[in-house]
Amino acid sequence: LAKTTQPISMDSYEGQEVNITCSHNNIATNDYITWYQQFPSQGPRFIIQGYKTKVTNEVASLFIPADRKSSTLSLPRVSLSDTAVYYCLVGDRGTDKLIFGTGTRLQVFP
Amino acid sequence: DAGVIQSPRHEVTEMGQEVTLRCKPISGHDYLFWYRQTMMRGLELLIYFNNNVPIDDSGMPEDRFSAKMPNASFSTLKIQPSEPRDSAVYFCASSLGAPSDEQYFGPGTRLTVT
Numbered sequence: 762l763a764k765t766t767q768p769i770s771m772d773s774y775e776g777q778e779v780n781i782t783c784s785h786n787n788i789a790t791n792d793y794i795t796w797y798q799q800f801p802s803q804g805p806r807f808i809i810q811g812y813k814t815k816v817t818n819e820v821a822s823l824f825i826p827a828d829r830k831s832s833t834l835s836l837p838r839v840s841l842s843d844t845a846v847y848y849c850l851v852g853d854r855g856t857d858k859l860i861f862g863t864g865t866r867l868q869v870f871p
Numbered sequence: 872d873a874g875v876i877q878s879p880r881h882e883v884t885e886m887g888q889e890v891t892l893r894c895k896p897i898s899g900h901d902y903l904f905w906y907r908q909t910m911m912r913g914l915e916l917l918i919y920f921n922n923n924v925p926i927d928d929s930g931m932p933e934d935r936f937s938a939k940m941p942n943a944s945f946s947t948l949k950i951q952p953s954e955p956r957d958s959a960v961y962f963c964a965s966s967l968g969a970p971s972d973e974q975y976f977g978p979g980t981r982l983t984v985t
Contacts, residue, residue: 802978803978804964805914807974810973
């Protein structure tokens with residue numbers, strides 16, 4: 762089963778842009794890439810989803826290269842409330858299963 | 872809508888006992904998912920249903936785990952007998968359409984097996 766890997770943790774300061782990359786070498790051809798945010802003692806919450814190139818919504822942007830083997834979640838001007846764990850979710854080409862990434866713990870400092 | 876509802880929020884039980892976790896998905900959602908989250912293994916998909924029918928249960932760890940969805944508004948995840956290694960947070964989620972659609976997660980059930 763292919764792994765979907767992310768950096769374990771990242772630190773940032775308020776107002777900075779944060780980019781979190783997810784590696785998914787074996788992504789299913791027809792599957793979307795979805796990112797979720799999770800706060801302590803809560804379930805994950807949807808942030809953004811894309812298939813290729815770039816997607817932007819009111820909270821984030823998602824960059825996906827042509828080979829789709831990775832994706833980058835971009836959070837502009839983070840605040841303290843963005844401190845959370847961020848997960849990517851993709852479908853695995855080999856098994857056709859949904860796989861969550863290992864998660865990236867983002868800590869935002871004042 | 873109240874979102875996905877899970878009960879109980881916390882469960883402490885002794886090894887060997889039966890545990891039943893409950894979930895009420897968002898009304899109108901066709902897909903329901905059960906996940907398990909641990910520090911060691913992260914978020915794992917256990918099983919998901921489409922229109923009350925189990926589609927993929929390959930993530931269910933072993934025969935001690937079973938899940939049912941008797942109707943569109945209720946699902947259960949049962950562990951019998953429970954073991955200490957089953958201690959985790961179990962999440963239920965639902966989505967409107969395909970599994971890759973936005974999933975709405977419940978608050979989770981924290982299970983501790985002693």
